[in-house]
Amino acid sequence: MSTDSNAAIPGAADSQVLRLLLEIGRYFNSSLEFPEVVKMVMDKVIEVLKAERGCLFLLNELGEPRIVGVRGIDKTAIENEDFSFSRSLVRQVIDTREPILSSNAMGDTRFSAIKTVTMNNIRSIMAVPILFQDQVRGLIYVDNRLRAGIFREENLELLSAIAIQAAGAIENARLYNMKKEIILVLANAIEAKDEYTRGHVERVCSYCLAIARELAMPPEDIRDLEVCSFLHDVGKIGVPDAVLQKPGKLDTDERVKMERHAEMGEHLVQPIDVPLRIKKSIRQHQERWDGGGYPDGLQGESIHLFARIISVADTWDAMTSDRPYRKALPREVAVAELRKNAGSQLDPTVVEAFLRAIERGEESAPVKVSLGF
Numbered sequence: 537m538s539t540d541s542n543a544a545i546p547g548a549a550d551s552q553v554l555r556l557l558l559e560i561g562r563y564f565n566s567s568l569e570f571p572e573v574v575k576m577v578m579d580k581v582i583e584v585l586k587a588e589r590g591c592l593f594l595l596n597e598l599g600e601p602r603i604v605g606v607r608g609i610d611k612t613a614i615e616n617e618d619f620s621f622s623r624s625l626v627r628q629v630i631d632t633r634e635p636i637l638s639s640n641a642m643g644d645t646r647f648s649a650i651k652t653v654t655m656n657n658i659r660s661i662m663a664v665p666i667l668f669q670d671q672v673r674g675l676i677y678v679d680n681r682l683r684a685g686i687f688r689e690e691n692l693e694l695l696s697a698i699a700i701q702a703a704g705a706i707e708n709a710r711l712y713n714m715k716k717e718i719i720l721v722l723a724n725a726i727e728a729k730d731e732y733t734r735g736h737v738e739r740v741c742s743y744c745l746a747i748a749r750e751l752a753m754p755p756e757d758i759r760d761l762e763v764c765s766f767l768h769d770v771g772k773i774g775v776p777d778a779v780l781q782k783p784g785k786l787d788t789d790e791r792v793k794m795e796r797h798a799e800m801g802e803h804l805v806q807p808i809d810v811p812l813r814i815k816k817s818i819r820q821h822q823e824r825w826d827g828g829g830y831p832d833g834l835q836g837e838s839i840h841l842f843a844r845i846i847s848v849a850d851t852w853d854a855m856t857s858d859r860p861y862r863k864a865l866p867r868e869v870a871v872a873e874l875r876k877n878a879g880s881q882l883d884p885t886v887v888e889a890f891l892r893a894i895e896r897g898e899e900s901a902p903v904k905v906s907l908g909f
Contacts, residue, residue: 537767556584557697564705573709574605577702579677582607585662585691587678593626594666594674601626601674616842625663629675635664636749637692641679668703676702711809718808719763722770729773730780736853741765743849743890744771746898750889764814764842765849768821770799795830798822815844821850826880844883848874848890851882 564576574592582590589608593601625646629636638644638661659682666674676699680687723737744765748758772780775797779790786794802819820834820843827835855870865873874891878884 560584560698561701561705564701565708568709568712570706570709570713573705577705578607578699579607581676581678581695581698585678585687585695586680586685587662587687588680590676590678591901592674592676595672596629601630604674625661625677629663630672631666633665633667633672635662635692635696637662637687637689639686639688655735660685662692662695664692664699666699666703666706670832670904673703673706675699677689686809695775700761719766722773722804723766726769726772733891736857737766739768739853740768740846740849740855744845746893747845747848747886747890749898750893751886760811760814761842761845763810764817765846767801767805767814768818768846768850769797769801770818771797771799772805773804776799795822799831812840815838816840817841817846821846823847824881825883839883841886844886848882848886852878 552867560580563580564573567573567576578590578592580776581587587607590606591603592605598604608729625636638646641658641661644661658679661677661679663675663677664809665672666676676695678687679693727735727737741762744761745758748761754760762772775794779786779793782790782797798819798821802815805818817840819831820839823829823832823839823843825833825836825839825844826831852874855865855873856867858864871891871894874882874887878887
């Protein structure tokens, strides 16, 4: 008996499917960006099942299905062509939580009267629910025309297994997107409070990313640094407006109130589900390399790298932006000041990385904040 055929090896087919699903799971979870996850799911469904067309539906806050991803169908044309069978089919899958398979849609009484089935020569249809923590979150629909072959029970089982993998990835991306929205709200609240620093957060974020690229930081570190830089000044929400917007030099009492913003920022982000290093670096972003900063007087590499990067970016933006009490410094003066403060206020390695980046003009590149999701 030949051993070349998987059918001759007990469990070989199951083993292949398991490996495929593990690969798909890793693929789906390689991104937290919601549109990218949706694209991954649709691409993989079409590829693995050799389907011609497909739709990914997710339920909105009212429990109504909405299309978030399509393949082989013009999304804008879905409402124009007779796609009503999809809406009824979607409702059935959502309500019954059961998948649907038709191996001969044109001869199937559930679909044969539907104009789009006959017009498009739809031969075979599958739809499976997307379940997460025993709740229906949406469904995946695919179909094939005459020339593309017929879906069978094993295809339906595979699509159901893919939907399980997709459910976790979609939920992770959704929660991360919610986190991003919370972060944006907090960052916008800071800027609304202080008109003189409007745009400061985006600029600092852009400078931090330029430094991170120069230091060849891994993608997950860059993502967290981006979030951290966006939130670094969130504690200023708790600083009185009279102090925050004072045009002149702060007195001792006012400076104490201003310096509380680092600790306040850490306190404000505690309830947000972000990595501990982000919270720690928000607290530390006013520390100095020589130990003369606040709130804890940390020194050197005991200060988290994120905080050291933000400190350089923050300093550069403070020098190169107009303030109510002075105009922006010329570029060459700001560069000289950075060099002067390297090794005292600022981490010299980070300063050099930033100077290399601005020599190439990266600090003036258009800001496109993604929050790394």
